[in-house]
Amino acid sequence: MKNKGKGEMMKEKTDYRTQWLHVRLSPEEYQKLLKAQNQSTCRKLSDYARHMLFQKPIRTTFRNQSLDDLTAEMIVLNKELNAIGNNLNQSVKKLHTISQLVEFRAWIAAYEVEKTALSGTIEEIKKYMQKVEQRWLQS
Numbered sequence: 001m002k003n004k005g006k007g008e009m010m011k012e013k014t015d016y017r018t019q020w021l022h023v024r025l026s027p028e029e030y031q032k033l034l035k036a037q038n039q040s041t042c043r044k045l046s047d048y049a050r051h052m053l054f055q056k057p058i059r060t061t062f063r064n065q066s067l068d069d070l071t072a073e074m075i076v077l078n079k080e081l082n083a084i085g086n087n088l089n090q091s092v093k094k095l096h097t098i099s100q101l102v103e104f105r106a107w108i109a110a111y112e113v114e115k116t117a118l119s120g121t122i123e124e125i126k127k128y129m130q131k132v133e134q135r136w137l138q139s
Contacts, residue, residue: 023049033045033048033049036048039060040058040059040060041058041059041060042058066132066135070128070132073128077121077124077125077128080121081118081121084114084117084118084121085118087114088111088114088118091107091110091111091114094107095107
């Protein structure tokens with residue numbers, strides 16, 4: 001077996017598409033095509049069109065709206081939790097550097113605010129999870 005250099009390996013992997021195919025569609029046809037592509041796993045319209053032209057199998061996706069809503073809400077809540085956690089960590093670091101009682105009291109007040117925010121966010125997560133659970137149980 002012959003060893004190949006990087007240049008030779010790159011040549012084997014490339015599959016350049018150099019030929020263009022121009023197709024004219026009505027606005028309705030184009031929207032229909034976009035809708036079909038969006039319901040598939042093809043990320044690009046050109047990829048979807050090649051699959052259609054060469055009669056390759058196209059995987060379609062089934063979107064679960066409640067799961068999509070849950071994911072979106074969890075992303076927002078995760079960002080909030082991360083921000084609160086960062087603030088809490090900064091507060092603890094500050095605690096280690098405090099040398100006067102006045103600074104300590106200020107830190108305690110800031111800590112209570114962060115603690116309240118964290119508790120509120122956790123309650124939001126619990127409520128949202130309960131809503132999602134109820135939706136799943138009803139289906």
